[in-house]
Amino acid sequence: MDVAASTHDGLRKATTEVVLVLEYRVVDGATWHVRMERGTVGVIAGPADEPDLRFTTNSSTATAMANGTLDPLRAVIDGDVVLGGDPRVLVDHRAVMDGLGDVFAAVRAG
Incomplete structure (x- = not known):
C-alpha cells in the first residue's frame, strides 16, 4: 500500500500544497495512517501522533x-465507520480523497 500511495502521480499532485494525516483504526485488527505532506505520501503502520481525521471500524x-x-x-x-476529528477535511481535500480512492482501487486490482 505504501508503494502504491507514494508513487501515485495523481495523489502526489493533489497533495502538493497539503499537509494532512488520516488514521485508520480497525478495532479488531490493525491501525495505520496516511501522511501527506507537500507531494510526499506515506502509509505507516500504527497510530498517528495527531491525525487530522480518524476512521474507526471493525474488520x-x-x-x-x-x-x-x-x-x-x-x-x-x-454508523459502521465512526469519524474522529474534523470531518470537513473530507470536503476541503476532495481531490486528495479521490486520489486515495484510486490508490485503494489499484491495490485491489493487484
Whole structure:
C-alpha cells in the first residue's frame, strides 16, 4: 500500500500544497495512517501522533470497503465507520480523497 500511495502521480499532485494525516483504526485488527505532506505520501503502520481525521471500524466493514463491496460514505451514514476529528477535511481535500480512492482501487486490482 505504501508503494502504491507514494508513487501515485495523481495523489502526489493533489497533495502538493497539503499537509494532512488520516488514521485508520480497525478495532479488531490493525491501525495505520496516511501522511501527506507537500507531494510526499506515506502509509505507516500504527497510530498517528495527531491525525487530522480518524476512521474507526471493525474488520468486516473494513474488508467490505477494501474489496469495494461497501461504499465508505454509506458505512459512515449507517454508523459502521465512526469519524474522529474534523470531518470537513473530507470536503476541503476532495481531490486528495479521490486520489486515495484510486490508490485503494489499484491495490485491489493487484
